[in-house]
Amino acid sequence: MGSLDPSFIQELEHRPKFNMVEAEGIPVIDLSCDDYLPSRIGDACQTWGFFQVINHGVPSDLRRRVEVLAKEFFDQPVEEKLKVKRDEVHPMGFHDSEHTKNIRDWKEVFDFFLQDPTLVPASCEFEDKELRELTNQWPADFPEFRSVLEEYARAVEKLAFRLLELISLSLGLPADRFNSYFKEQTSFLRINHYPPCPQPELALGVGRHKDGGALTVLFQDSVGGLQIQRRSDDEWISVRPVPDSYVINLGNAMQAWTNDKYWSAEHRVVVNTQKERFSIPFFFFPGHQVNVKPLDELTGELNPPLYKEFNWGKFFVMRNRSDFKKLDVENIQIDHFKASDK
Ligand SMILES: O=C(O)CCC(=O)C(=O)O
Numbered sequence: 001m002g003s004l005d006p007s008f009i010q011e012l013e014h015r016p017k018f019n020m021v022e023a024e025g026i027p028v029i030d031l032s033c034d035d036y037l038p039s040r041i042g043d044a045c046q047t048w049g050f051f052q053v054i055n056h057g058v059p060s061d062l063r064r065r066v067e068v069l070a071k072e073f074f075d076q077p078v079e080e081k082l083k084v085k086r087d088e089v090h091p092m093g094f095h096d097s098e099h100t101k102n103i104r105d106w107k108e109v110f111d112f113f114l115q116d117p118t119l120v121p122a123s124c125e126f127e128d129k130e131l132r133e134l135t136n137q138w139p140a141d142f143p144e145f146r147s148v149l150e151e152y153a154r155a156v157e158k159l160a161f162r163l164l165e166l167i168s169l170s171l172g173l174p175a176d177r178f179n180s181y182f183k184e185q186t187s188f189l190r191i192n193h194y195p196p197c198p199q200p201e202l203a204l205g206v207g208r209h210k211d212g213g214a215l216t217v218l219f220q221d222s223v224g225g226l227q228i229q230r231r232s233d234d235e236w237i238s239v240r241p242v243p244d245s246y247v248i249n250l251g252n253a254m255q256a257w258t259n260d261k262y263w264s265a266e267h268r269v270v271v272n273t274q275k276e277r278f279s280i281p282f283f284f285f286p287g288h289q290v291n292v293k294p295l296d297e298l299t300g301e302l303n304p305p306l307y308k309e310f311n312w313g314k315f316f317v318m319r320n321r322s323d324f325k326k327l328d329v330e331n332i333q334i335d336h337f338k339a340s341d342k
């Protein structure tokens with residue numbers, strides 16, 4: 001990636017601190033022990049919006065094969081990777097200039113949808129009802145990359161549905177309350193590769209952001225770098241890697257469905273001068289047709305809805321607008337749908 005281009009440089013207030021206070025970590029929840037699982041998950045969703053799971057049922061050997069193939073993919077010369085480059089027509093594939101909050105991230109990624117093709121609105125204009133079919137791009141001479149990643153994505157999707165059901169139970173709702181929103185899901189799996197960075201004090205691997213969808217199921221390797229903002233006091237806390245675990249965090253849609261009971265925490269990734277890092281998030285996103293609003297069961301006279309209804313597909317398309325260029329406007333955020341903005 002060469003030396004630090006000005007497009008990577010964060011505003012002073014958003015640059016990482018390297019003398020961070022070590023705080024008590026986010027909860028680690030053992031999914032093999034059934035006792036009080038919904039209530040433990042509910043507490044974590046409320047206090048942190050983040051937790052880690054162990055004994056999650058995703059085969060470790062399958063995940064290790066993905067890690068090996070991911071390294072093989074990113075180690076290729078850039079010309080090879082550019083053969084599956086993302087663009088506005090094919091928004092899945094390889095990309096090395098993603099912008100979060102309009103500052104370039106120090107990373108490269110490979111993305112693919114769980115459902116191929118995936119249907120999304122053709123534009124972010126509200127009146128435009130036209131849809132567009134998006135398809136995946138796979139490296140032509142690397143069939144194992146595709147088959148192993150697709151198998152892995154299905155295993156992680158299973159875990160995501162189990163967590164969705166536990167979250168629903170934790171809210172006192174039927175286990176399958178959210179399931180119908182995911183029939184035509186827009187979920188995708190991403191591999192993030194963060195190369196060593198010559199000036200990690202100026203840039204971020206991923207700038208501060210909240211994930212958009214229901215929840216994210218993320219594997220991180222042992223290097224570390226993920227930080228989350230604590231709900232209680234806005235302090236940045238490192239998420240220390242736990243071997244063979246997944247980091248789970250809630251997205252904007254879950255925060256809106258639960259009317260702010262559960263939290264979608266701001267997070268970011270710091271980089272370092274020495275070690276490359278890989279992480280593999282699965283973004284569990286509803287179908288494009290789903291209109292997201294606080295659930296009737298969780299709102300009432302004493303607890304009025306805090307968000308206006310928004311269409312997931314339009315939100316998804318708007319969010320992705322800044323993927324290819326630096327925009328002059330702030331990208332769409334959940335706060336733009338706060339009911340008090342009326
Ligand atoms: O790499 C990580 O640990 C987190 C990445 C992330 O937040 C994202 O891709 O949305």
Ligand SMILES: [Fe+2]
Pocket residue numbers: 209210211267
């Ligand atoms: Fe994220």
